[in-house]
Amino acid sequence: MSKILAITGAGAMSQAMRQINPDVVPAFPITPSTQVVEDFSQFVADGLVDTEFITVESEHSAMSACIGASIAGGRVMTATSSAGMALMWEMLYVASSMRQPVVLTLINRAMSAPINIHADHSDSMGARDAGWIQLYSESNQEAYDNLIMAPRIAEASDVRLPIMICLDGFIISHCVQTMQMEDDDKVREFIGEFKPAYSLLDTENPVSWGALDLQDYYIEHKRAQHMAMQNAKESIKLVSEEFYQCFGRKYELFESYCLDDAERVIIAINSIAGEIKEVVDDLRNKGEKVGLLKIRSFRPFPYEEIAESLKSAKIVTVLDRSESMGAYGPLFTEIRTALFDVPDRPMVYNRMFGLGGRELFMSDIQNIFEESNRYLENGKVEKVFDYLNVRGG
């Protein structure tokens, strides 16, 4: 039976993992993702899953064990945050280059130093070129739904890439929200069996993995990964559509909120979208043509689709929660690229916010819309890049 639960974001992820019932989960704790594997270890102890649960000695080992188990033909999952993901770095590339559909819950947290345990996206944005599919989630429900869809998206035969489902540390991972948890059997039926392409345990058809690959083939393999990532776009759409048919919640590559006739648009990722929607509703009630575009799939990045949906926009504010010192924010860079070929393209500018968990309030979002209105009236963006809510700014 599906049911409504009050649960934290991390709890929602562990429930999804229980329903997926992966073959292997290697785990190493790090705040704020620890609860995911902690809850899961209880499910293992209670016999609710058939998973081999390994408590490894570091995140580098966790991702290495994921890759080994995946190559052996298992469905594999783990969870991490921030420095944990950084320690996995080498292996992130190995997972994607060996085309292993490992599923990772990434609870977004700022990178050290100074030490900070709160939400920003510097961990996943740093890993954006590692060849992983990246889906972002505004709420517990979205994170849970994304995780249920993740194995199917990643395991599609023309994709076979690892996938990370991202959600904001503490704001989502540790806050209780209500969420629809679907029926166990229905979820298992939706996900189906994992059929590995070349399993090490398939002794009839022996294969070697990870052999040296120099000037002779390396670049072809990279191109193959690039093409697989392009295919992932279709896979995300197909699986999301099927998910909608099964469970009734609709997901696209990004969410368009009041976008159809919107002139002033904010583009953002993850939990801050909740506050933006509230402000959009308020301003819409006052007759202002404002809207939100919320990114779900950052890798692959839906350039054409985003350009198409911003046709009526006159000015776009891109909110980044991850620095790329000496450059614009990573989301802004993509959005500007997406808009370049649009005839009569809107003005576009970048605001950095929320690093290390600094709050952005609804009044701040109102100020953004006021500023974009001013820019629009003056026909000119005064500051293409700036920080929000920062001392000495």
Next chain:
Amino acid sequence: MGGSPDISKKQLDHPLDDLIRTDRLPHIWCAGCGIGTVFSSCLTAIKASELELNNISMVSGIGCSGRAAGYVKLDSFHTTHGRAIPFATGLKLGNPDLNVIVFSGDGDLFAIGGNHMIHAARRNMDITVICVNNLNYGMTGGQVAATTPHMAKSTTTPSGNPEDPFNLPLLAYASGATYVARWTMLHTRELTSSIQEAILKKGFSFIEVLSPCPVNYGRRNKEKALDTLKLYQEKTIIRNGAIPAGLDIDFSKEVVLGKFVDVERDTYIERYEKICRQES
């Protein structure tokens, strides 16, 4: 006059105040935690060693014990998870006159950072490593560690730990440490003089200090803070020079404390000077 004490009088300074960043207080350690006692022992030993304070620096990794570097009023370095020893190695190589003390936990030094520990001991880096061993990852909420006893409960081994823990003094000895000791935080005097001895000794010194984590380890293994201290009192025996291979921790029998290794060997820097810097 006599009678009740004058409470308006300014509270006396703590004798270790000059070594503590009092502006960082209150500290984060839980009631009943043993880390504070180990920390005090370490500071007392530093004072007693009469070393030039400007020449001492403390390095820690991540975890509850790792917070020490943030509380000490010396040059200190709160590093990343598992990497206290390589940071300390860099400090020592950069300035061989420094007296470098690594103060960190079992999870940090022996799980995620285990590799660094064995190599620093092998090279005989002239640093002192104090490992607060509370048998689990305390800071992240009590997960199984490389030191958790077999069958002990943790948040990631709810039905008991299937693995065996490290024997830390044996590992340090086998890796080449020239000073190896184990105490509990209850054995404050022995611990303090042992730390002093280790700091003053040339070469890689390693001290394991057993310390209760009532909030995470204790709670899941039916051990109140005081129960753990009783175990420290009743189940330990001091046997200096005991053979490291026999030092497994089993509180149902006995746990051996003491100084096990105290030998001389060229330090890394001495060898380096001799072999790599020698004019030909």
